[in-house]
Amino acid sequence: MIERHIHAVAIEDPGHEEPARTRERLRDIFPAGSTRRMTQLGLVLGSVLHPIAPREEDAVVYASAYAETGALEAYLASFPTASPMLFQTSIHPSAVQQVLIARERSVRQFYPLTGRLQLVAHAVQTALLAPAARSILCGGEERRLRLLEHDTGSPETFAFALALSADPSGALGTLGLDASDAPEGSICLPDFFSALRDRRPLREAAAPGLTVILSWT
Amino acid sequence: MTSSPDSQPLHLRATGCRTALGNARATCDGLLLGRRALQFLPVLGADGGDPVPLAPLPERGPAETAPPGWLPCLDALAAEIPDAPWGAARHPVFVTSSNFGVGSLYAFQRTRDSRHLATGMPFATVEFLRQRLGWGSNVAVLSHACVSAHVGLLVAGRVLHAGLAESALVFSFDFISPFVAGGFHALKILNGGMPAPFSDRATGSIGLGDGAAFAVLDRGRGGCRLAAQATYNEMHHFTANRPDGAGFAACLEPIQAAAGGRRLWIKGHGTGTLEAGRLEAVTLARLFPEAPLVSWKGSLGHTLGSCGLVELAITIEALASGRTPGTVAAAPPCFADTVATESFANGGYDGVILASNAFGGAHAACLLSHD
Numbered sequence: 001m002i003e004r005h006i007h008a009v010a011i012e013d014p015g016h017e018e019p020a021r022t023r024e025r026l027r028d029i030f031p032a033g034s035t036r037r038m039t040q041l042g043l044v045l046g047s048v049l050h051p052i053a054p055r056e057e058d059a060v061v062y063a064s065a066y067a068e069t070g071a072l073e074a075y076l077a078s079f080p081t082a083s084p085m086l087f088q089t090s091i092h093p094s095a096v097q098q099v100l101i102a103r104e105r106s107v108r109q110f111y112p113l114t115g116r117l118q119l120v121a122h123a124v125q126t127a128l129l130a131p132a133a134r135s136i137l138c139g140g141e142e143r144r145l146r147l148l149e150h151d152t153g154s155p156e157t158f159a160f161a162l163a164l165s166a167d168p169s170g171a172l173g174t175l176g177l178d179a180s181d182a183p184e185g186s187i188c189l190p191d192f193f194s195a196l197r198d199r200r201p202l203r204e205a206a207a208p209g210l211t212v213i214l215s216w217t
Numbered sequence: 218m219t220s221s222p223d224s225q226p227l228h229l230r231a232t233g234c235r236t237a238l239g240n241a242r243a244t245c246d247g248l249l250l251g252r253r254a255l256q257f258l259p260v261l262g263a264d265g266g267d268p269v270p271l272a273p274l275p276e277r278g279p280a281e282t283a284p285p286g287w288l289p290c291l292d293a294l295a296a297e298i299p300d301a302p303w304g305a306a307r308h309p310v311f312v313t314s315s316n317f318g319v320g321s322l323y324a325f326q327r328t329r330d331s332r333h334l335a336t337g338m339p340f341a342t343v344e345f346l347r348q349r350l351g352w353g354s355n356v357a358v359l360s361h362a363c364v365s366a367h368v369g370l371l372v373a374g375r376v377l378h379a380g381l382a383e384s385a386l387v388f389s390f391d392f393i394s395p396f397v398a399g400g401f402h403a404l405k406i407l408n409g410g411m412p413a414p415f416s417d418r419a420t421g422s423i424g425l426g427d428g429a430a431f432a433v434l435d436r437g438r439g440g441c442r443l444a445a446q447a448t449y450n451e452m453h454h455f456t457a458n459r460p461d462g463a464g465f466a467a468c469l470e471p472i473q474a475a476a477g478g479r480r481l482w483i484k485g486h487g488t489g490t491l492e493a494g495r496l497e498a499v500t501l502a503r504l505f506p507e508a509p510l511v512s513w514k515g516s517l518g519h520t521l522g523s524c525g526l527v528e529l530a531i532t533i534e535a536l537a538s539g540r541t542p543g544t545v546a547a548a549p550p551c552f553a554d555t556v557a558t559e560s561f562a563n564g565g566y567d568g569v570i571l572a573s574n575a576f577g578g579a580h581a582a583c584l585l586s587h588d
Contacts (some may be wrong), residue, residue, distance in 0.1 A: 023421040041546075062241065066338065075396075076326040076396070079323075080264065080324075082399035084404045087399075087401075088400075088456060089455075092315075092339070092362075093360065097455065097577040101453065101577065106449070106450060106467075107462070109450075109530075110361070111359065112359065113358060113359055114359075115340050115356070115357065115358035116344075118356065118357070119340075122357035126357075126375075128375065131221045131222055136290075150331070150334055150337075151341075164402070179306075183305075183306070185514050186354075188438050207354065208307075208354055209306025209307065210354055213254060217243070
């Protein structure tokens with residue numbers, strides 16, 4: 001089994017909150033003027049990363065199934081005069097990049113993952129195997145009702161961030177990955193998020209051969 | 218103290234690719250002949266627009282279709298992958314792409330034909346391919362713009378070194394669509410000029426190309442090995458690097474340390490933009506003054522998230538052939554004296570550095586060593 005200890009957990013659970021309200025609510029934690037072009041997902045990711053404050057030597061692992069669906073939708077609507085701003089904002093790792101670029105915070109290791117049914121397994125695996133004293137596992141989605149009807153958008157907005165290290169002292173809990181004989185398995189990002197939010201333990205086959213174990217002190 | 222898993226050798230059991238010039242062998246041969254796959258085509262495909270340099274697969278038409286016109290390419294590429302229970306617990310797959318099937322979303326937006334949604338979102342595209350190619354569900358999906366393939370190789374290597382897998386398949390693809398071409402055109406770097414990577418000229422320009430590739434990794438010995446891998450993320454600006462080139466140097470530091478004493482040549486990123494091209498060429502010439510530098514994007518175009526793996530497969534073909542293609546379409550004056558505009562014999566070298574860059578000031582590099 002590979003595991004790391006949880007030293008910080010940050011949660012954003014605005015659910016159905018409108019992007020304008022999110023922007024207003026979180027404006028003060030970002031450098032002046034930087035929120036104007038941030039997406040809702042960038043804003044909530046910024047909120048959960050703020051207390052953890054990624055450092056250059058950290059490994060940052062980011063998980064999102066739908067990612068920048070708002071920017072993507074607006075970018076598609078901008079054709080035939082495509083918007084350069086929306087194009088660059090629509091890329092998968094954009095939410096974390098919006099946050100770290102606003103603060104000019106370099107990181108050596110940044111691993112953006114996507115997928116759906118096995119996304120949590122592989123994001124946890126990436127965070128636990130990263131050769132860094134501290135791994136930050138973060139993720140989230142932004143709500144897009146119009147896209148939801150085509151299964152191309154999330155029904156809720158949420159974000160989380162965990163700070164993980166090998167040091168057990170003062171830990172809030174443990175996140176681990178165990179090799180298993182399970183031929184299948186899945187944990188979706190909203191289920192992982194709700195376990196973090198509710199401080200609920202998890203032990204579930206999350207992908208073939210991989211069981212995710214979340215425990216709390 | 219144990220060394221980082223990123224500096225432990227990783228055996229490349231097999232590689233392959235598809236570009237506008239064909240498979241890895243045909244692509245390498247075409248580059249050695251100085252062939253340019255890029256041609257001026259409408260930026261929005263069947264919807265028209267300004268002519269810009271694009272290098273689509275020869276079998277693809279200009280329209281976004283359902284199923285996508287690039288599927289036969291991936292079928293043919295997948296047929297080259299050595300047999301294994303891919304996607305099972307001990308044989309994970311790492312799919313990497315920047316855009317997945319985003320051309321299908323563009324087509325859906327235009328037509329409202331829901332058949333396009335089968336390959337619209339990244340998870341849908343990967344699930345579609347997983348079922349089509351018969352893989353199990355142990356498929357990790359990584360997307361870090363144009364360093365996606367490098368990141369896939371790096372994460373796969375860690376899984377192997379941790380003993381969680383016997384072998385790993387890294388599978389990468391990106392295909393031109395109006396979504397992508399329109400975006401780079403809006404940024405004004407995909408314009409009416411052909412790219413001339415690392416050339417010091419008045420206007421920079423890139424081309425875009427279709428690309429797909431795979432690598433099978435294990436902990437075996439011999440042949441070609443990834444001897445070291447590294448990344449660095451500047452987070453200075455979405456579409457610009459730090460003007461002092463510090464991000465390029467920071468990424469290359471671990472590679473330089475691992476390369477000590479080797480005779481190297483370098484496959485750079487070299488898209489054809491001026492500022493990034495200058496920073497890359499100057500930094501590489503400072504750190505590796507004896508190493509000739511090439512880019513192949515002046516022929517193939519920038520194959521985006523797949524470029525790291527496409528160019529790795531071409532590099533391995535170049536090593537097998539004994540000659541390295543030069544920087545097609547580049548002409549003096551160049552940003553550094555190390556830029557090789559002509560092909561050269563590579564028998565006297567025992568290592569290759571492969572580097573790629575991406576939005577957000579993301580950098581990735583690896584050191585390829587060979588017997």
